Structures are given as structure tokens and as C-alpha cells.
Amino acid sequence: DAKTTQPNSMESNEEEPVHLPCNHSTISGTDYIHWYRQLPSQGPEYVIHGLTSNVNNRMASLAIAEDRKSSTLILHRATLRDAAVYYCILSNAGKSTFGDGTTLTVKP
Amino acid sequence: DTGVSQDPRHKITKRGQNVTFRCDPISEHNRLYWYRQTLGQGPEFLTYFQNEAQLEKSRLLSDRFSAERPKGSFSTLEIQRTEQGDSAMYLCASSFSHLVQTGELFFGEGSRLTVL
Numbered sequence: 001d002a003k004t005t006q007p008n009s010m011e012s013n014e015e016e017p018v019h020l021p022c023n024h025s026t027i028s029g030t031d032y033i034h035w036y037r038q039l040p041s042q043g044p045e046y047v048i049h050g051l052t053s054n055v056n057n058r059m060a061s062l063a064i065a066e067d068r069k070s071s072t073l074i075l076h077r078a079t080l081r082d083a084a085v086y087y088c089i090l091s092n093a094g095k096s097t098f099g100d101g102t103t104l105t106v107k108p
Numbered sequence: 109d110t111g112v113s114q115d116p117r118h119k120i121t122k123r124g125q126n127v128t129f130r131c132d133p134i135s136e137h138n139r140l141y142w143y144r145q146t147l148g149q150g151p152e153f154l155t156y157f158q159n160e161a162q163l164e165k166s167r168l169l170s171d172r173f174s175a176e177r178p179k180g181s182f183s184t185l186e187i188q189r190t191e192q193g194d195s196a197m198y199l200c201a202s203s204f205s206h207l208v209q210t211g212e213l214f215f216g217e218g219s220r221l222t223v224l
Binding site (some may be wrong): 099100 | 153165201214216218221
């Protein structure tokens, strides 16, 4: 399975933008890039996904590099409730391989 | 139906005992997945079903593990002769099969197993 690489942890100040990077250099042409986040003691929650073009939804934006070997999840204004582990995964017929994700700490 | 539900949420058992977890997916979803998550790690894929058919099993799913989805609705994951290394959070997720590439996985809150 194609894998992703993310920094172990990142910090942000409340109400500032956060850019969470992800590398996926072995991505195949049909892999979609998905982002999930997981709050303590909860299951992962879908955030956003994309294939080639940048995507926006109410939670976040996803910027995908032209060669698709990397992507960035953008939280436009971090809140304390955004503190979570963020996973970047490649969708392979629904069987997704999660890495260890990025733990985002948001400071008030 | 508000989401994927899992039962029990917590289970403490002694080594060697058998345990069973149940997952009720979102009713319209025909795909159901089981993942295992240990502390500090991301979820690891175990197996998935499309309707009642088990289509794939990870090598992580040893002979002591068995999963079923008899009527294509709820699923059970049984662990026989539990070992301390089985202690983990067992996550269930569901989705539509025709949206597997683009659609999201809906996860339950998990069943936490502690083997003493």
C-alpha cells in the first residue's frame, strides 16, 4: 500500500491558520487523498478529500501539489476544539492505511 | 440512526478468555470495516465486508480472530484465547461501496479491550 509521511506534532496559536503537511511520494494515479482527525477517546472523523484539485469545505481546505506527491491540510483559524491527531491517508478501495498522524496542539 | 455504534465500549478480561465485540453500521452502508488501534499509533486495518461477504483480511488477523456479518447488517469480531498483546481499541467503520474511493468512512467510537 502507498504510504504517507507526516510530522509527529505541530503547535498553533488559537485563531491563527495551521498548515499540516503530508508527503505521499508513491501515490498512484487513482489514489484519493483523505484527511481524518481523531479527538481523544473517539473514532476518527472525516475532514476532507481530494484527487488533483484543491478542495474547500466548511472544516478545512486541502491543497494538493501539482505532482500529487504531497498535500497540505489548511485550518484557516484554529480553535481549541481543533486539537487532535490528524491523519493523511490514501484511499485504496476503501481499505485505508493510516500512519501515526500529526498531533496538533492549539495554544490559547 | 445517528451513526456507527459499537458495544461494549470497554471490556476488561483475563488472559485466555474469549471476547466478542459488536458493530452496528449506518443502515444504508453496505461496507463495514474493522480496525485496531494501540496507544499512540494510527488505526490498523483488520478486515472488511461488503454486505455479508468478507472480502479481505489483514495478516494482523491471526487465527484467534474471527469476524462475521451474517445478514449484511451488524458485525461481530471475536477474539479467542486473548493475550495481553490484544489490548487495544477496536474500531468499526462503514461506508457505501460505490463511493469507496471518494466517500468517507464513518467510524464508531470504538471498543477498548484490556487483557490482564
